[in-house]
Amino acid sequence: MRLLQKFKRGSSSDAKGHTNYAYTVSRVRAMKSKLLPKETYPRLMNMSIDEITRFIGESGYKEDVDELAMKYDGVDLIEHALNRNLSVTFRKLLNISEGEVNFLIAEYLKEYDIWNVKTILRGKYCRASTEEILEALVAGGTLTYTFLSGLAGKETEDVISAFEGTEYYPIIKNYDGTNLSDIENQLDKLYYAGLFAVAGGSKSKDRKLFAKFIRAGIDIKNLMILFRLKKAGITDPQMMNLMIEGGLEIGQKDIQRLMPLPFGEFIEELDKYSYWKEISDIVNPGMQSLIDVETRLKKYRLKSAASFSHVYPLSIVPIMDYMLTKQNEVNNLRIIVRGKEANLSDEIIREQLVI
Template sequence: MVRVNNGRSNVANAAARAKTRRAGLIDSTRMRQLLQQGPDTIGISIGDMGYRNEIDLYAPRLSGADLIEAALNHNLDADLETVLGFCQGRLKSTVAVYVKRFSYQNAKTVLRAIHSGADIEMVSGQVLPEENTSNSKWLDIVRNCDSLSDAVAAMSGTPWGYALSRLEADASLQEMEDTLDSAYYRDALDAIRGPDSPPLLEKYIQVEIDHRNIINQFRGLRQGINGEDRDALMIGGGKISKAVLKTASMADSNEGVLEALRRATSFDDTGFDDAIQASATSLDPVVSLLQEQRNSMMRRFSYLNPLSAFPVIHYIESKVLEVQNIRLLVRGKAAGLSDEVIEAHMNL
C-alpha cells in the first residue's frame, strides 16, 4: 500500500511544471482536425504532437492502429514516471496513490492473458510490448505462469498480490478483477486519510467510486445480472450509501436504477435522463456524462488549489484522456466508423 508521508514537498515547482505540460496537450480543436484526416496521415500528425519517439520505436514491426496504440501506451508510461520523478516528499506520495491504479490495471491485463492462454509472443508484441521496459516484470509473470494461482503467487509482495492472495484458490477471473478494483480504492482511501491529508482528493476518489458503481449498476442490468449479484459488484467507500446502492441493485429498469440513485444527496442527476435515453445500444453516453462531471470537478479543484497535488493530478487525468481519445479515434477509423460516430464516443 502507498502511504502518504510528511516529507518536504516541492508543490509550487511541480504544479508549475504540470500546468506547462497540460498546456502542451492536444486540445479539442486539434483533436477534431485529426478526426478529419485519413488513417495514413494520422500517425504522422500524432508523431508531430509529442509521440514521435515512440512511433519511431515501434514502426519497424507495427503499423496502423496497432502502431499508434503501442506508442500511446509507451508514452503514457514514460510520462507517469517523469511526473512522479519531479514530485518530492509528501506531494510525491500523494500523486503516487493516484498513479498506482495503473499497476492494478496491468495486473488485470496479466491475469486475462494467462486465463485466456495467450501466447507470450502475442502479449509481448501487442498487449504489453517488450520495447517498453516498464512491462518487463509483467511479461515475466505471463512467461513463467501457467495458471491464475501461479500468477497470484508471482505477484506476492505487491499490494495487488496481497489482495488476490486473500481469495479462495479457485477464485474466478471476474472475482479477481473485482477484488483488484475494490482493493485499489480501499488502499487509496486509507493512504490519503489523516489529519494532514488533502480532503478534496478523498472526495474526488469517492466520486470515482460512485461513478464506477453507477456504471456497474446500468451495465449489470443490461447484462441481466440479478440484484444480489449486482449488489456484490459495488465498491465500498463512495459517497452513495450502501442502502441506496442496494435499492438500485433491486431495480429492474434503467428508470428504477435512476430513481434509486436520486435518493442519494451526492448524486448529480444533471443530464442523466438524456444520457439514459441515448443509451439504447451502448452505455457510452452515461460513461461520457460521468467523465465530464469528473473533469469539471478536477478543473475546479485544480483552479481553487493551485499549490497542491491537484494541478499534477489534473495533468495526469488530462494526459490519460488524450491517450483514450486518440485510441478511440484510430480504432474507430480502422473499423470504418464515420467521423460523427467516433466523435460521439470521444470526450472533447
C-alpha cells in the same frame, strides 16, 4: 521469479518529507499546456491511420513513435507509442515531485499495477498471444515494464508465482482458471482500500482533497456498473459485491436501495444526485445503448476535476486533474484509431470520444 521492483516512494513515513507544491504544480501546468486541444479530434477523424501516425509523430508523442517505429507499424505502432508515452509521463510526475505529493501520486498510479495484473491474467485466460498482451500493458505504476513484459509469455502458474511477496499475491494465488471476474473485483477493491488507507485519518489538507477526488471517481464507477446491471435486467442483491465502497454522494446504503429497482424506477431515483443533471436529457427506460451515458459521466468527471483544480491551485488537485486529462487524451486517440481499424462509422467513433 519474485518481484521486488518498487519505487523509493513506498511508505507513509516517507510521505512527510518536503513538498514544493509551487514547483510541482507549475511543471504540471506546463505539461498540461502541451496536451492536444479539443479542435484536434475532428481533424483526426478525417485522417487515415498512416496520417494519424505521422501527426502524433510530430506532436508530444514524437519520441515514443521514433523509438518504436523500427519494431511496429500501423495501429500496433500507435498503441505501443500511446502506452509508452503514458508510462513515461507518469514516471516524470514521480521524478519531479517530493514528499507527500510524490507519495500520493505513487499510490494513485497503482491503478496501472492492477490493470497490468488483470491484463496478463485475462490474456492467459483468453489464450491471447504474447504480443497482444504486451500491446495492452501500461507500465505507469510501481511495476516495471521489464518485469511485466517478462511475464507475458509465461504460463499462468509462473505469472502468479512471480507476484509472491507483493500485496497482490494473497488475491491472485486463489485464481483457479474459472474465477477471474472475482479475482479482478478483489484487486479493484484492494486498490481503493489502499488509497483510503493513505488518505484516511490524516489532518493533511492534501490527503483530504485526495480522498475527495478518489471518492468522486468511485461514484462514477459505481454509477456505470449500476446502469449496466439495470439495462441487463439484473437486480440481484448479490451484485453488491461488484460495487466499490467509499463513494462521495452515493454510499453503500444508496446502492443497496438502488440495486433491487428495475431500470425505470432506478433512473427516477437518480434525481437525488448531482450527476443526474448531466445525463437527464438522454436517459429513458427505452434507451438502447449506454454509450452516451458513460461518455457524459466521464465528461462530468473531467469537468469537475478541472473546476476543483481552480479552487485549490496549489495542492494535489491540479496534479490529479492533469493525470485524468492525460489518460483521457490517450483513450480518445485509441478510440479513434481502433474505430478506424474496425471500419466503424464516424458517428459511432465520435459518440465514444470524451471531449
